[in-house]
Amino acid sequence: MSARDRQPRTPMLLTTLAALVLTVLPLPAWLDDARPAFVVLAVLFWSITAPRAGGIALGFVAGLMIDVFEGTVLGQHALALSFVTYIAVREHQKIRSKPLFQQALIVFGALFVYEFIVFAIDGWSGHPAMTAGRWLHVATGALVWPLAAALLGRTYEPR
């Protein structure tokens, strides 16, 4: 299958790994809540621009890595990220054709859904869940999206 080989697999994996590093980078406590979910942004970008390169598997694996790094219940972030990736892969053509501002709005919605799933599982599994700060990254993530998309877009040449 020659079409498969031309997928931007290497930049996808490298940037997702970099996003993971940014996620675990220690930050001062007041900045920590505002840290965008870089991994979600990267996975969203790749599922919109190259849905066949990683697809839902990328979302699942990246989510599982977040679970390992953050010590949460295994599968929590994996489920949330798989779902968001699934929507993005299904709708990639519609999202891709929108201007960056509207994309940021869609990303806002996706991050909200993602955080809501994580929040719901936190509640079901008996972890403390209710702080206002946990929703902050939804807004900062959407704000960062145009920049992140531009940066990620430079890492490969669309064919």
Add this chain to the structure above:
Amino acid sequence: MAFAGGYRPSPGRGPSPGFRFTLYAVLSITCMFLDQRGGWLEKARYVLQAAAYPIQLVVRSPAAAWRWLEESFETRAALREENERLRAQNRELMLRTVRYDALVRENAQLRGLTEALPPLIERWLVAEVVNVELSSLRQRLLVNKGAQNGVFKGQAVIDESGLVGQTMRVGPWSAEIILITDPEHAVPVQIERTGVRTIAVGAGDARALALPYLPANADVREGDLLVTSGLGGVFPHGYPVARVTEVRRDAVQPLAQVRATPLAGLDRDREVLLVWFEETHPAAPSSAPVSGDLPAGDPAAQPQPAIRREPRPETPATGGSGSFSPTSDPTVPAATPAIARTAAVQEVPQ
């Protein structure tokens, strides 16, 4: 379907995204279920933690490199100053140790033991903090020692000024420490001044603990020292934990609102100590429930509750048979004069 139309299914590309998503969702939920119930994935986590460790080291490398640069370019004057300070500190500690040995011996004599007790801490391991997570939902540290160094789950972690937390997940070369300030962590404490026992719960802030279970009329003040009470089976008795900083009593609330600040530098530590305790030491954490095989002390040294009841022998109802007092237990043979006397006194009200 609301989402229909975005994806063009084409032959030869495998299953549809909907099918794939269902597959991964089922996989995630199975994972969660197994992980939550009975820790079925303990082994998988161990492996994954090992796989994640290199990335965590990479994340830490800029900070480590900066520290190394800082240390290697330190001026002679700064080093001399630090040397001077350490010398002074060492002298002070030596002086205290001299006194400590004498105190240990004196304490042992007072307890009626022939030999001084072994030190409570059997051995310890210095671990370097690799990663810090201090958010309002999670307060964790990652350190560079793991199962290969003998670290086990539920091990007490301290620093030079107080209690830090306990190990929660142990990988081969790393361990995750849950801090006492994590909202999911609770440590049984005692107010040192009064001996009141309560529980200190993390407040999701590296500088704050909450004491949510103290009644409004409890004797607690600002500045009170909290030490571990030795209950719970993880921490030994008498380790400093925190100092009370705020006591609020609301006339409407049945419980006082008490906040305390941890003594350990939870948000500043670069190194922490993993400790192993001498299991035979009386202050060591008791993992097994105390059963009936306690060593019998000198009966003459036991409290004599019956004698205290003496001033009111005309109220027989209050004394009852006195079966709650250990010395009047009928199964205990009246071997010593002290017990015989107690039994005699107790017969008076009946």
